[in-house]
Amino acid sequence: MLLEGTGMKVSEMLVPTLREIPAEAEVVSHQLLLKAGFIRKAAAGVYNLLPLAWRVVKKIEQIIREEMDRQGGQELMMPIVQPAELWRESGRWDVYGPELFRLKDRHGRDFCLGPTHEEIITTLVKGDINSYKQLPLLLYQIQNKYRDERRPRFGLLRGREFIMKDLYSFDYDQDGLDVSYNKMYEAYNNIFSRCGLDFRPVVADSGAIGGKDTHEFMVLAESGEATIVYCEGKECGYAANEERAEAVVTGVKDDTPVLELKKIHTPDCRTIADLASFLKVAPERMIKTMLYTTEKETVAALVRGDREINEIKLYNILGCVKLDMAGPATVLAVTGAQTGFAGPVQLKGVRIVADPEVMTMTNAVCGANEDDHHLVNINLGRDFEPDIVTDIRLVKSGEPCPNCGNKLLEARGIEVGQVFKLGDKYSKAMNATFLDENGQARLFIMGCYGIGVTRTMAAAVEQYHDERGIIWPAQIAPYHVAVLPVNHKDEHQFGTAESIYRQLVATGVEAVLDDRPERAGVKFKDADLVGYPLRITVGDKGLAAGQVELTTRQTGDMKMVPLDKIVDEVKSSLLGLGYTGL
RNA sequence: CGGGAUGUAGCGCAGCUUGGCUAGCGCGCCUGCCUUGGGAGCAGGAGGCCGGGGGUUCGAAUCCCUCCAUCCCGACCA
Incomplete structure (x- = not known):
């Protein structure tokens, strides 16, 4: 090593x-x-x-x-x-x-x-x-x-x-x-x-580098920038970056009678939430229409009202270089209305991309492409027809796993590695x-x-810290153990600490000796902060009985160890912490 | 790059609104005494181009212009 x-x-x-x-x-x-x-x-x-x-x-x-x-x-x-x-x-x-x-x-x-x-x-x-x-x-x-x-x-x-x-x-x-x-x-x-590390390989989007298969390795941590979804079923093992997670179509096309298309006045209802409370209709019955511009065209993307669009998926489908949400001017030009009233019916001059779930909806609600108006009872075929039907929505926790149907869970991750073809x-x-x-x-x-x-x-x-500082996994800790005489002026304590330190180093343990003329509290604080996996405290109380204290940073557990056993005890503790280098 | 904020001692900050003596406080640092099991106490001390440049003024950390740096929020990535 x-x-x-x-x-x-x-x-x-x-x-x-x-x-x-x-x-x-x-x-x-x-x-x-x-x-x-x-x-x-x-x-x-x-x-x-x-x-x-x-x-x-x-x-x-x-x-x-x-x-x-x-x-x-x-x-x-x-x-x-x-x-x-x-x-x-x-x-x-x-x-x-x-x-x-x-x-x-x-x-x-x-x-x-x-x-x-x-x-x-x-x-x-x-x-x-x-x-x-x-x-x-x-x-x-x-x-x-x-x-x-x-x-x-x-x-x-x-x-x-x-x-x-x-x-x-x-x-x-x-x-x-x-x-x-x-x-x-x-x-x-x-x-x-x-x-x-506690990590998970996930199916990922290949992004600009291109190529087909790719996995990202995510270290699970609350502060992670990426959201991943994974199957709760242990045998299944499905895990994917949210950007890439496949959606399962949950609705089915039923034989509800198709009703007459109606335009209704919906003043100031610009969001799904506004509309839901105004019409007393569930978001699942609405079609959300989002307009996007690429370097070559404007497109309308349709998802169910309670869903969100996954822009990465949309981007990949369109094969474009740039994808942005359309600005108010573009929205007005395309729909003839302000933002918030777009819908697929009679929408001219743009391609319509629909999520498969939209295809199962009957008598849905959508924007009328007219300020302060929406349409109710719109139906596929009679009222609109998408150009492309494909998965373009964001998958959330609680949805079924695309692999086995069990529930998906969500976590945050830090991407530490990626493999690409x-x-x-x-x-x-x-x-x-x-x-x-x-x-x-x-x-x-x-x-x-x-x-x-x-x-x-x-x-x-x-991943590994607490309010006092870092808690290094033993395998990557800068040193394994800090040896700490409580009173630097006490020659017996100091000599014992130094002797333990020398023995540890001689047997291959990476150790530091805190020989600074500081008070004990300062040394304890620093040792906790730096995050040495183990700490040996040499003080009066123990020495009187020929013992020193061995403390594990991770758990806070402390035990008294006789002087002649301390080196072996450190080694077995390191082994217990997953260190295999000895 | 768009939006927001901040630059004053090694670190954390006050002072700026309403310009005015030698620019302050806590921590850290140095010296001494004292203390010694979770960042002690007392005494003394060092340390500042107040981010840079320009302007206004008798006088600028403070007001104005400008540049730079840093941080946070959004879109991209190991």
Whole structure:
């Protein structure tokens, strides 16, 4: 194990803990990492990782390396500064937008800081891999990446500079890619388990990177930016990003008699809620009509009144580059009415996309495309006809699982990793080929697999903390145990503490000795704040009986341990906390 | 990028409305005494281009203009 057998005296360590939380920090991981002396800001979204944080990062990296290597991955290093030509070749120089950090050298040539490394690795492999005999190839790197975020925030959770692991797979064909993908999927499960995190792989949207299959690995935490839904049934295992979760059509088309279409006056009823209370009609009986504009057209999207539109799904269906809700001017031009009175009946000049649930509705209510008026008893076929019928709504907790029908639950997650099947997107754009057994050129079939290393560290803090500070999982804790003499002037206490510290370090436990001339309370507070999994307290009471206290940070449990048993006791406690490095 | 806010000592803040002596408070830091099981006490001390620039004024932390930085809320992502 990389860091085995290390120890440090707290008086010699750079651990600048604070008594108060800097005002700029909002989320708990940011607050605690600052307060506990792990990080300091250099610029918005750019941080110094102080010694404790760097140790955590190295431990996470080490776990990643072991799991990547186990699957046949080979680590390499690639440049952070990359020439624009490569990005022009893949087409991303123009597509990537302002998030790409761009710079010029002294000759005026364009470069960028790598936000990801598909271009450069594809070029590398293109140059040096010529034969199918050299495949599959799994290459990875762990290094700084850059993204000029519109709004860096949440400390390490969304920085502009961050440490990331990316593995790129190169395969002969789709079947090979499936194998590589599965290897990485397994590796990721191992990695996040070994980091001691509570996480879940979820079906995800592939976004701008394209490609078909993709999973995100989510660390479950209240502060997570993503919403995931998952099946309550343990055997089923269905879990998806809310963006991607499939909706089950619950209604059925019944044989209720179709009534006569009527237009009614509905003054100031602009929302479903207004209308429901005005007409005394349930939202499930209404059709919500939302107008969206893309770079090429305006479309109307229909969902049941109690549902919400999933813009990601709509975006994917339309195959557009930009999707925005239509402004008041567009709404007026298309419907002839102000916002809030749109409906599919007699709606001209726009495509209508309807959620399947809408197709089951009879005698529904919708906007009349006229100020202060709605239509009642509108019916599919007679009154309107959608151009596209497909799932475009947001799935909520409580709905049936698309896989097994059990109930879906909701949770918040922090995305710490994602696995992608890229296919030939980059190899095609950059003409990266190899020769197959028939001497024919074939495109590499690629996959990419990322883990946000610094984000994973922050996610661990989000998941494991209390009001006193961080509670590191033993596997990624900067040190395992803090040895703490209560009274630094008491030579017996201090000598005993130092002796325990030396024994621990000698046996491979990572320990610190809090030798500072501080009062006990200060040391306790700092130890809790920094989050060492274990604490050994050497004080009068225990020593009189030849004992010291061993406290577990996570549970607060304390037990008295005889001096000659303390090293063994620490080891078995670490084992109990899931640490396997001893 | 749109909306909102904030920049005063290492951290947290007051002072600004209504311009006026040497710019304050708490914590931290340094020295000494004292204390020693959950961020002790007393005494002394160091530390400020009041975000930058420009203006108004006899006089600006305070009023005006401008730039910069930082944070929060929305749309994108590991």
